[in-house]
Amino acid sequence: MIPVRQALIASLLLAGALTAAAGCGGPGSAQPTDPAAAARQQVIDTADADCLADRGPLVVVTGAGQNMTAAIEAGSGDTGVVLLHQVDGTMCQWYPYALVLAQKGYRTLAPDITSRDAVEVAQAAIAHLRAEGAKRVFVLGASRGGTIALAAAAATTPPVDGVIALSAPTVYDANATTAVKTLAVPTIFAAGDLDGTFPDHARELYSLSVSTHKRLIIRSSADHGVSLLGGDLDDIVLAFLTDPVSATAAGQS
Structure with missing residues (x-):
């Protein structure tokens, strides 16, 4: 023994x-690590997000065909705002404004829309916010992001609660002129009158829009896209997120 x-x-x-x-x-x-989890982590690890001190604010949104895209998420609350960046920017372009909205009680999501399937990514971001508990969802896009915002909102069911397009071209990887002919939700079109042809695009989209709650804002400015924000436009955006119908009552300004 x-x-x-x-x-x-x-x-x-x-x-x-x-x-x-x-x-x-x-x-x-x-x-072995779950392949789906590993793929999501890879998306986060390789995301172009140099505005972040760490990867904590990054999430992954999954669109059609299980395509995954990184996005910066900030804030909480039952009103969500999807923020779509310009062609010359990244999701970091919206991060400072996302933090402003987060401090005011909004849940924000700024996805990377550099790919050609930007409309599908925007739709996935809308779905992500709803899955996180947002009862109302708005889409705010700048330049190309504004075009994508209009196209994505027009193709989303149930409809979003409102769209703001800053300096949006009529066509840029999506056709906004087609989108606004079916997009009936409250919509704001804004541009600077010294910003090339962009005020003409805003006027055209406004005239084609079928929404009964729409507003055209042309500012005396050469600012483009995100740079338009500031002053009374910030107040208009916040009013729109609170009550989009009242915020669009002015029609043109």
Whole structure:
């Protein structure tokens, strides 16, 4: 009979051997990481988000075909705002404003829409906010992001609660002229009158819009897209997020 002490030593040695084998990928090794989780982590790790000190605010939104895209999420609350960046920017372009909205009680999501499937990404961002508990969802886009915002909102069911397009071209990887002919939700079109042809685009989209609650804002400015924000336009955006029907009552300004 093996003494109890010797049996205990043998048991400990066997356990150590099994642990070493597991660490080397031998029998008894840990199960591989879930492929879907690994893919999501890869999206976060490689996201173009140099505005963040860490990856904490990053989430992954999944669109049609299970395509995954990184997005910066900030804030909480039952009103969500999707923020769509310009072609010359990244999701970081909206991060400062996302924090402003978050401080005011809004849940914000700024996805990376650099890919050609930007409309699908925007729709996935809308769905993500709803899944997170947002009862109302708005879409705010700048330049190309404004075009994408209008197209995505027109193709989303149930409809979003409102759209704001800043310096949006009529066509840029999506056709906003087609979108506004079916988009009946409250909508704001804004541009600077010294910003090339963009005020003409805003006027055209406004005239084609079928929404009964729409507003055209042309500012005396050469600012473009996100740069338009500031002053009374910030107040208009916040009023729109609170009551889009009242905020669009002015029609043109």
